[in-house]
Amino acid sequence: MRIAIVGAGAMGSLFGSMLSMVSDVYLIDPYEDHVNAINEKGLIVEQEDKTSAKFRIFAASDPFQVKQGIDLAIIFTKSYMTAQAAKTALPLLSEKGLILTLQNGLGNMELIADIAGKQRTIAGVTSHGGTLAGPGHVRHAGKGPTYIAPASSNTPSINHIKDIFQAAGIETIISQNLDTLIWGKLIINAGINALAAIIRVPNGTLLTPESEKIMEQAVNEAVNIANALNIELPYDKPFEQVKEVCKKTFANKASMLQDILRGARTEIDVINQAIVKKGRELGIDTPCNAFLSDIIKALEATWENRI
Ligand SMILES: NC(=O)C1=CN([C@@H]2O[C@H](COP(=O)(O)OP(=O)(O)OC[C@H]3O[C@@H](n4cnc5c(N)ncnc54)[C@H](OP(=O)(O)O)[C@@H]3O)[C@@H](O)[C@H]2O)C=CC1
Numbered sequence: 367m368r369i370a371i372v373g374a375g376a377m378g379s380l381f382g383s384m385l386s387m388v389s390d391v392y393l394i395d396p397y398e399d400h401v402n403a404i405n406e407k408g409l410i411v412e413q414e415d416k417t418s419a420k421f422r423i424f425a426a427s428d429p430f431q432v433k434q435g436i437d438l439a440i441i442f443t444k445s446y447m448t449a450q451a452a453k454t455a456l457p458l459l460s461e462k463g464l465i466l467t468l469q470n471g472l473g474n475m476e477l478i479a480d481i482a483g484k485q486r487t488i489a490g491v492t493s494h495g496g497t498l499a500g501p502g503h504v505r506h507a508g509k510g511p512t513y514i515a516p517a518s519s520n521t522p523s524i525n526h527i528k529d530i531f532q533a534a535g536i537e538t539i540i541s542q543n544l545d546t547l548i549w550g551k552l553i554i555n556a557g558i559n560a561l562a563a564i565i566r567v568p569n570g571t572l573l574t575p576e577s578e579k580i581m582e583q584a585v586n587e588a589v590n591i592a593n594a595l596n597i598e599l600p601y602d603k604p605f606e607q608v609k610e611v612c613k614k615t616f617a618n619k620a621s622m623l624q625d626i627l628r629g630a631r632t633e634i635d636v637i638n639q640a641i642v643k644k645g646r647e648l649g650i651d652t653p654c655n656a657f658l659s660d661i662i663k664a665l666e667a668t669w670e671n672r673i
């Protein structure tokens with residue numbers, strides 16, 4: 367199988383490295399230092415136990431360097447670049463090629479389906495975590511299952527994708543319920559990401575009574591919206607699940623914290639702010655998510671003057 371990863375930062379590089387053991391992988395990313403380091407020295411992947419391995423993978427900042435006939439394009443940009451990434455991926459696909467998103471937040475699948483068609487779109491969520499340590503160097507910050515689901519009943523079978531992922535060591539489960547997957551992860555991110563970025567602590571340090579009070583309110587508001595939309599969540603006790611993820615990813619810096627620390631735009635619009643937007647449409651109050659979103663926006667706007 368020929369796989370293109372569009373957006374080869376932390377997660378794209380990580381998935382690219384694992385899939386390169388069983389497929390032909392092409393990484394596409396505008397970060398030239400990263401692309402050059404991968405091509406010249408190989409991609410270094412460091413595991414949680416500090417062991418590391420080097421992967422020889424082709425990387426390109428110009429998508430035209432990748433030959434057409436791609437069977438699977440995986441979008442791993444941040445959500446605000448999803449549409450552009452899908453436009454990059456589409457002309458590279460083979461006749462039966464598919465596009466998969468494993469990004470966080472609401473709306474990625476819809477943006478891709480608008481460009482590539484619902485029948486060519488797959489979406490899902492992953493419990494793997496990654497951090498870009500520097501050009502050509504990624505840290506694997508957590509492992510867990512990956513769930514994928516076709517965007518439409520007309521999407522061809524995705525069993526072969528599951529098989530390739532499994533062969534690459536990526537535990538993969540096919541689901542038929544996209545909303546359950548996306549909202550299940552959204553609620554975790556709504557509880558953890560913004561607060562971790564504001565108080566600047568790794569996920570495990572959020573487990574104090576003071577932080578838990580805020581996380582619980584953000585989570586309860588998001589659950590109210592999911593309930594109003596009749597979305598079945600993949601767990602019975604959402605806040606307990608959020609605390610469980612904090613424990614499992616104890617030392618991990620949430621992706622929004624990583625963004626704030628390097629002065630990059632965050633995904634707040636598709637996480638807490640998306641909950642606020644849905645709340646407005648449904649007439650449900652979401653004051654905690656609104657406040658978290660406003661603080662993140664203020665942090666984004668003031669990065670250059672941070673003391
Ligand atoms: N990190 C994590 O642990 C997890 C992240 N996720 C989700 O995965 C997605 C990716 O996250 P992450 O890997 O952390 O993000 P990164 O910022 O590390 O990587 C995204 C990469 O995409 C590149 N990019 C931007 N625009 C384009 C484009 N048009 N075409 C190709 N590449 C582009 C960026 O380059 P540049 O920086 O130069 O713009 C960057 O290198 C997000 O939705 C995130 O929420 C999900 C689970 C865990």
Ligand SMILES: CC(C)(CO)C(=O)C(=O)O
Pocket residue numbers: 470495554555558559569611615618619620621622
């Ligand atoms: C699950 C969690 C919170 C792990 O850090 C994540 O998805 C993220 O950082 O975006």
